[in-house]
Amino acid sequence: MNKLIVWFGELTTPARLYRRGLWFLLPAVVWILGLLVIPGLSLVALSFAERGQYGEVVWNFTLENYARLLGYGIFGWSPDTVLILLRSLWVAFVTTLVCVILAYPLAFFIASRPPRTRYLWLALVIIPFWTNLVIRTYAWQMLLAPDFPFAKLAQTLGLLAPDAGLYPSPLAVYIGMITAFLPFVVMPLFSSVERLDWSLVEAAQDLYANRFRTFFQAVWPQTLPGLTVGVILTFIPAMGMFVIPDLLGGAKYLLVGNLIQQQFYASRDWPYGAAVSLGLMLLTLVGLALYRRRGKDVDLV
Amino acid sequence: MRLNPLIGISAIATLAFLYLPMLAVAVLSFNKTRYGLTWSGFTWDWYVRLFSNPEILEAARNTFVLALLSTVIATVLGTLFAIALERYPWPRRSQGLLENILYLPVVTPDIIFAVALVVAFGAFRMVSSLFEPGLFTMILGHVTFQIAFVALTVRSRLKSLGHDLDEAARDLYASYGYYVRRVLLPLLTPGIVAGAMLAFTLSLDDFVISFFTAGPTSQTLPLLIYASVRRGVTPEIHALSTLIFLLTVLLVLASERLTRR
Numbered sequence: 001m002n003k004l005i006v007w008f009g010e011l012t013t014p015a016r017l018y019r020r021g022l023w024f025l026l027p028a029v030v031w032i033l034g035l036l037v038i039p040g041l042s043l044v045a046l047s048f049a050e051r052g053q054y055g056e057v058v059w060n061f062t063l064e065n066y067a068r069l070l071g072y073g074i075f076g077w078s079p080d081t082v083l084i085l086l087r088s089l090w091v092a093f094v095t096t097l098v099c100v101i102l103a104y105p106l107a108f109f110i111a112s113r114p115p116r117t118r119y120l121w122l123a124l125v126i127i128p129f130w131t132n133l134v135i136r137t138y139a140w141q142m143l144l145a146p147d148f149p150f151a152k153l154a155q156t157l158g159l160l161a162p163d164a165g166l167y168p169s170p171l172a173v174y175i176g177m178i179t180a181f182l183p184f185v186v187m188p189l190f191s192s193v194e195r196l197d198w199s200l201v202e203a204a205q206d207l208y209a210n211r212f213r214t215f216f217q218a219v220w221p222q223t224l225p226g227l228t229v230g231v232i233l234t235f236i237p238a239m240g241m242f243v244i245p246d247l248l249g250g251a252k253y254l255l256v257g258n259l260i261q262q263q264f265y266a267s268r269d270w271p272y273g274a275a276v277s278l279g280l281m282l283l284t285l286v287g288l289a290l291y292r293r294r295g296k297d298v299d300l301v
Numbered sequence: 302m303r304l305n306p307l308i309g310i311s312a313i314a315t316l317a318f319l320y321l322p323m324l325a326v327a328v329l330s331f332n333k334t335r336y337g338l339t340w341s342g343f344t345w346d347w348y349v350r351l352f353s354n355p356e357i358l359e360a361a362r363n364t365f366v367l368a369l370l371s372t373v374i375a376t377v378l379g380t381l382f383a384i385a386l387e388r389y390p391w392p393r394r395s396q397g398l399l400e401n402i403l404y405l406p407v408v409t410p411d412i413i414f415a416v417a418l419v420v421a422f423g424a425f426r427m428v429s430s431l432f433e434p435g436l437f438t439m440i441l442g443h444v445t446f447q448i449a450f451v452a453l454t455v456r457s458r459l460k461s462l463g464h465d466l467d468e469a470a471r472d473l474y475a476s477y478g479y480y481v482r483r484v485l486l487p488l489l490t491p492g493i494v495a496g497a498m499l500a501f502t503l504s505l506d507d508f509v510i511s512f513f514t515a516g517p518t519s520q521t522l523p524l525l526i527y528a529s530v531r532r533g534v535t536p537e538i539h540a541l542s543t544l545i546f547l548l549t550v551l552l553v554l555a556s557e558r559l560t561r562r
Contacts, residue, residue, distance in 0.1 A: 007390060008464055010417045017389055020477070024385035025399070028378040032402055036414065039421035043413075046420060102315045109312030113306050123557055126421060128319045130549045134508050134523045135542040138530045139322030142329070147338040160551050179319055240410030242510060257412045264419055264513065271463030277416045284410055 046274035052079070055268030065275035085279065088256040091239035091245075095177040096185075099234055102178070103185040107223075107277065110186075111193045122190065127184035137247045140176050141167055144248075168250025176244040181237070185230035192226030236284050256280050315331025323546055330539035347540040357525065357541060364521040367511075368434060371443035376497045378444070379451025380489070386452070387459040406449040411544040415513035418442045424512065434516035443504045444513045450503060451496035498556055 002013050050058040071082045110121045144166035154160040205219040244256030263273025333342040334467040468486045508523040529538050
């Protein structure tokens with residue numbers, strides 16, 4: 001500890017460095033610990049507590065919240081909450097998949113523009129990303145309203161009852177989610193595509209690989225780093241999303257985010273809300289762990 | 302690089318898909334009728350009314366005060382954090398722990414973040430009424446997620462700086478304070494500015510954290526729009542949304558200008 005070292009041109013000892021470093025470190029760490037880590041951990045304790053008659057927290061140990069999360073209520077087992085959890089996973093999965101499929105052509109298109117205009121095209125992707133989500137979501141609400149061409153078209157085709165709108169519906173949730181998360185996939189994917197080694201593609205073509213094989217053996221592996229980041233940035237927030245299903249899905253297409261929000265507002269059932277939050281956190285951590293092996297060297301920001 | 306024209310078509314279609322909703326909102330913000338979605342003539346009225354609507358002006362003020370104060374705090378804390386992480390020889394295990402603390406606000410889903418804050422403020426309220434939901438609690442909440450983004454941005458700048466200038470400064474007998482003020486901070490400025498801009502935009506954009514921590518007197522623009530969507534949207538809200546969208550376009554173009562040189 002008292003050994004002299006030279007650190008960035010300064011002759012000092014580790015002990016002195018630590019003492020000074022703590023001043024830099026502590027404000028942010030204390031802030032994050034106090035407002036995120038410790039409250040987050042206290043959710044665990046809260047999830048084993050009971051809801052009092054007036055929505056207050058009663059500190060009696062119970063496993064009831066977790067039983068409810070698995071569907072066991074006072075009226076026996078019902079699939080509702082399990083369905084909400086599975087649906088959230090499914091919606092996040094479909095959203096991610098469609099975003100990836102749409103992102104590839106877009107990323108390649110932008111990368112193929114001349115350097116002078118390339119960043120303008122990229123800005124076109126970044127602008128919706130920064131546009132407020134509430135605004136973009138209510139905009140879709142309008143576009144899918146009964147009076148608008150999309151719903152009119154569906155009505156004439158007989159897919160929709162006359163005077164009905166395309167929202168609230170699962171389709172509306174998917175559309176909202178896909179447009180919300182598309183930029184999250186395109187941007188990291190583009191940074192991989194931009195650095196693509198095209199000589200490998202030429203080599204594949206020289207060896208008479210068909211288009212399919214060229215893509216999956218010469219292009220796809222090179223884009224994996226960007227793709228991984230895009231998938232993480234989409235899948236995790238998509239599972240916890242509550243604005244989009246709230247505005248576009250209606251009461252019949254609840255996701256886990258809505259369930260949590262209800263517990264902290266309408267139902268005032270914090271302990272159950274805490275249990276649901278931990279369920280979501282668990283899903284998130286599993287998702288992250290599955291990707292950890294691949295995404296290790298990838299910066300999230 | 303030559304591309305199959307189908308790729309181009311699909312790319313343009315995807316972009317159109319992204320912009321269609323905003324376009325519809327912008328068009329309707331100039332529509333004369335108050336109710337319904339049918340076009341009945343062009344008007345600037347809704348934009349004029351916007352600026353005499355006290356509720357909207359109040360929300361706009363709250364939004365900017367919140368973004369400004371939280372960004373200032375988060376920029377200071379985040380910059381210090383980045384320097385601490387990058388310029389001090391922490392033992393390997395503490396370093397790993399610190400990295401996790403740094404990434405935690407980035408990977409935690411919004412809604413869990415918000416719930417954790419609700420629980421924290423609930424507990425703090427037993428000690429002081431300062432933590433009643435309002436602008437103060439919102440600032441605390443926003444700073445918590447902004448710190449990480451500032452720290453990550455500043456840190457990548459620190460990494461790219463290397464050791465040479467630090468060592469040169471110390472070799473020439475700069476004291477630590479002098480070195481921080483005259484060498485380190487000027488070199489870091491681009492990173493700090495980029496981090497602050499990121500934090501500011503994140504705060505302006507945030508809905509979920511604000512929704513859970515706001516009080517009756519601290520409504521922000523995203524909250525106001527959400528509330529009016531539930532009540533039934535008026536053309537004024539279309540006008541407001543269009544203005545916010547244009548502001549976003551300007552911010553994105555400005556930051557592209559600043560960062561690509």
